Every structure is written in structure tokens, then in C-alpha cells.
Amino acid sequence: MASQEIEALSAALARLPGLGPRSARRAVLWLVKRRETALVQLLKTLEEVQARLIECDVCGNVDTTNPCGVCSDPRRDARSLCVVEDVADLWALDRSNLFTGRYHVLGGRLSALEGIRPEDLSIGKLLERVEAGGIDEVVLAMNATLEGQTTAHYIAERLEGLPVRITQLAHGLPVGGELDYLDEGTLAQALRARRPVG
């Protein structure tokens, strides 16, 4: 029988994406054996993250400043806006160093199965940003999944009539491919070969 504390921590960790109950329990035992070293370090890092990281009010990125480093960087091209599902996708694209514009994080993708509707994502805020003007191109960089593409299609429709060019990542992206898992070469290729939507 595991103690109540171990059960509680295992349950908390098992809620993390990619961790099931088994690996969560294994991680907890690993930490308990290293309570003076790894566990202390982890607690300290978690505290720092909790204290310092905030969500950018403009784009939804996570950074230590608000607006975030990307939004407040004057060298970036404010006329080009790249829409992504999650912060991890923003980081993946930014690592490729090919996109020099700004971003908009939706906070997920539309999903009938999971009951995620347009109003659950920051689509309204995206429309506001585009309607405010000063943006020439919106790059839809959704994942090459059915739900990602449904989301891209929906956003393209909502942007119709606004004076912006709407483009989409070229899908040299593997079908079912999630941006965060792609190597930088593939991602760079998809971004370079982006094409108009419609």
C-alpha cells in the first residue's frame, strides 16, 4: 500500500499530458529516493515558474514579461501574424528562425468530440487584432490533423472580407503531424512554401 502522499502526488502527475498512472508512480518513487537533491531542485523550479511565468495578453504566449518578448520585439514584423494552436507550436516555429512576424495562440483546436467550440478558443481576440489593422498576412499554422484543418478552415471563413492575405503552411507536413514534433527542416520547408487559403 502506498501512502496517501504518494497516491496524491501520483494522481497529480498522472494528469500531465503524456504521463499515465504507471509512469507517474515511477516518477514519484524516483523523486522520493532523491528527496534531498532532485526533489528540492524540482520544487525550486516549480516555484520560480509559478512566480515568474505569465500569459501574454496580446498573443497568449508564456513568458516572464507581459507583453511577451516576441510581441515587444521591435525587430519583428508586426504586419505578419502566425496563428498556432498551442504555445508549444509557437516555440517550435520560433526555433526554426524563419518566421519573423508575430504570433497568435488559440489555446487549442476545435473538436466536436471534446466539445471545444469557437468561443472556447481565442478566435474573437484574433479577429479583434486583425480588425484593428496593420496586419497584411495571417499565416494559419494549425497541425495537419483533421481537427487542426477544421480549425484553419473555420478561421479562414471568419477572416473573409477583412483586408488580409490568408496563407497556410504547405503540407509537406506529414498527415496527422503535430508541429511540436517536427524536425526544424520540415517545419522550415512548410513555412517557406506556405500558400494562399481557398
Ligand SMILES: [Zn+2]
Ligand atoms: Zn505576446
